[in-house]
Amino acid sequence: MSTLLLLKNAQLYAPKFLGTKDVLLSAGKIIAISDQIKLDSNLDVTEYDCQQAILCPGFVDTLTHVTGGGGEGGFATRTPEMQLTDAILGGVTTVTGALGTDGVCRTHKELLAKIKALKEEGLSGYFYTGNYHYPIVTLTGSVEQDIMFIDECIGVGEVAIADHRGSQITWQELARLASQARVAGMCSNKAGIVSIHTGSNQQMLTPLFEAAAQSAIPLSAFYPTHINRNAKLLEQGIEFNKQGGTIDFTASTTPEILARGEVLCAQALKIALDAGADEDRITFSTDGHASLPVFNDQGELVSLKTGSMTSLHEQLVRAVKEFNVELSTALKTVSQNPARILKLENKGQIEIGRDADLLLLQPDCLSLNGVIAKGHWMMKDKKLLRRGMFETQR
Structure with missing residues (x-):
């Protein structure tokens, strides 16, 4: 394996557009960015000509049910766990696992x-x-010990509000939980965030606003997802954003869910931006491998499908191509912004010293041509180079 990987002639979106650049990688890190990099070295160097392809940060997914989810329709509806190629094919280089309904x-x-x-x-x-x-x-x-002593644990979630499957948690309990996570995060230099699953009940985000209004806990301690579940929740989510919170739109969906009022993730971004929401406090997540259930008015399961990890890329493309969102703005929602909310300081941007998690996109259609994670090719020229231990050929 080469000591150095030199990516030449890339249109660099860091996610801000920086023009045509060369980028040098070594030991899983970005070590140089310049208009032109020339190496006179006896070290082993591999060069790759990007041919003006778009080079952008690898996607940071803030909600993935890596061990599967579901179960709302019985044991047979437990969804399968994710595999390595699910992430690679979606351009996801950082995953954040969570449990859901079934604990x-x-x-x-x-x-x-x-x-x-x-x-x-x-x-x-x-x-x-x-x-x-x-x-x-x-x-x-305890929440505090999980966050402080388990390296991979960065917060609490996804705690359900406004959902018949949740525990009907009060604002007082939310404030207490956020305080525990917040202090543990401070003491361990982690996010200490509380990921909030928001259901379709008319209560919506009210408990979060109440917790912030009635306690010393700021809105920014909570990170609500599924904000594009319906138009009314989206409107309240935009207000949450304007008051200092970060909101998350779910990229995975189904025709059945859209027909019941969900706003397409890419469209929700456009609506939020047009309404004056802060683009630095909006993210997309896949909800990958979660169940995507449809319930009737009595809370009975009608249908169930599974979230996809390719959805981030799909919704990014739709935001740019269908809703005319600037590419650099759309990229923030899947790279820089989620890395910030999770306090992953080496993720989400192409910058010297950060992790070499990178994607290559076709300039005209934004299709995924290459994936580099921790400095290693996972997909190159649209060919999968790595698979999970027990995966069959894809």
Whole structure:
């Protein structure tokens, strides 16, 4: 394996557009960026001509059900766990695992083991302790200890509000939980964020606004997802953003869910930007391998499909091509912004000293041509170079 990898003639989006650049990688890091890099060295150097392809940061997915999710329709509806190629084919180089509805059959031990496995296979991985329910179930016995002593644990979630599957948590309980996560994050230099699953109940984000209004906890301590679930929630999410919080749009969807009022992720971005939302506090996540259920008015399951990890890339393309969002702005939602909210200081931007997690996109259609994670090719010229331990050929 070469000591150095030199990417030549790339249109660099860092995610801000910086023009045509050469980028030099070594030991999993970005070590040089320049208009033209020439090496006179006896070290082993591999050069790759990007031929004016777009070079951008690898996607940071802040919500992936890496061990699978679901179960709302019985044991047979437990969704399968993700595989390495699911991430590669979607341009995801950093995953954040979470449990969801099921905190009985799905465990934190299993979740942490899967994150460690994905790291061994070449990705970067983190996870949230807890799941939909309150009181929070943890690995070590407390939220504080999970965050402080488990390297991969960066917060709590996804805690459910406004959803019949949740514990109907109060604003007081949310404030107390956010305080625990926040202090643990401060003491361990981690995000200490509380990821919030937002359901379709008319309560919407009210508990978060109440927690911020009635306590010393700021809105920024909470990170609500599924904000594009319906138009009314999106409107409230935009206000949450304007008051200092970060909102997350779910990229995975189905025709059935869209027909029941969900706003397409790419369109939600456009609506939020036009309404004056802060583009630095908007993210996309895949909700990969979660169940995507449709319930009737009685809370009975009608249909169920599975979230896809290719959805970030798909919605990025649609935001740019269909809704005329600037590429650099759209890229922020899947790179710089999620890295900031999760306090992953080496992720989300192409900059000297940061991790060499990079994607190559075809300039005209933005299709995914290449994936580099931790400085290693995972996909090159649209050909998969790495697969998980037990994956068959794809």
